[in-house]
Amino acid sequence: MSINKHWLLTGVAVIAALGVGFGGAQLLDPPTAGGGAERAEEEHGKDEDGAYVALTAQAAERAGVAVVGVERGSGADLKLPGRVAFAPGAEASVDAPLPGSVVRVHVGAGDHVSTGTPVATLRSAEGAGSRATADAAAASAQAALAAERRDRQLFNQGWIAESRLEITAAEARRAEAELRAARARLGAYGAPSSNGLVVVRSPINGIVTRISAAPGQFMHEEVLQIAAVADARRVELIFDAPPSAASVLRVGDRLDIAVPGAEAVSGVVTAIAPVNDQGVVIVRARPDGTLPPAGTVLSARFTASAPGSLIVVPTDAVQTVDGVPCVFVVEDGGFRARPVVTGRTAEGRVEIISGLTGAERIAGRGAFLLKAELAKGEAEHGH
Incomplete structure (x- = not known):
């Protein structure tokens, strides 16, 4: 009887615990019109597509988040510092x-x-020694050639064997080779005189x-x-550009060059080097007009080959999420953090190289609040 009573009490406790857990779950996550299962599935789908903040446009406006449209910019406003430098080989x-x-x-x-x-x-002293070596090689070659001529005459008259003539001729060829080497060395040294004087x-x-x-x-x-x-006539333009310029500039693009205290000249981009160890892209250009001396500091305004093709957003719109630049794009009932590749920044605007189509509406001023809300939600989810 005591055993049956024990199991009865245990069953009652289990049922009570299940009831409390179910009731607590209902209080923390009350069902919506669409049903709890549908809501969970919807939220799961949003999380799969990227970082999402559920916030209506009205709530965002009350929180201080401004919704703006994406703008189109032009590559013509790319200004870079530069200098006049000697061209390769100049x-x-x-x-x-x-x-x-x-x-x-x-x-x-x-x-x-x-x-x-x-x-x-x-x-x-080394030059004097080189001259002496060349002079000695010339004397040896002269003597060897004279011996070859003499032995050839004796061979033609039948006084010596052909093998003797062949040895003499080989000695003459060796002496000539040594003379050529000595003269080449002397020429590389600037043809020093017998007393070692060399004119550079x-x-x-x-x-x-x-x-x-x-x-x-x-x-x-x-x-x-x-x-x-x-050669002062052979100069070119060297510019230090940010990495984003490599995706905007093209060989053949025109540029306007501003020279302090002189009239502006134009030029053409001739080469764009990859990003170096300092994170800088070296842009080389050929001027169309006369430039000041090498070393002169100047600036240039580049006109990209496809003006109006760049997407521009406010600087506040770009936020770093998990180490990646992102823009919060408006979706139904909230904002989604979309990764982007940024370009140069100027006058409160950031160029977007890739990641946006240009038709989106995004969070501008106050976008950092969405980033904070996103981080808060991830922290609560982690607990």
């Missing part, structure tokens, strides 16, 4: 061809020089932009530069 470094002491510097910074103009004179000459036409050596200075393997010469 600047040459004048280096000492071999170690030695500087005897004389023939030019100064700003001087105009031509190809072959003397820049400096060095005295080099400009390799291009241009202006001396830098002098790095002085009389009495010893040039060695670590320090060989004497001067720098550049």
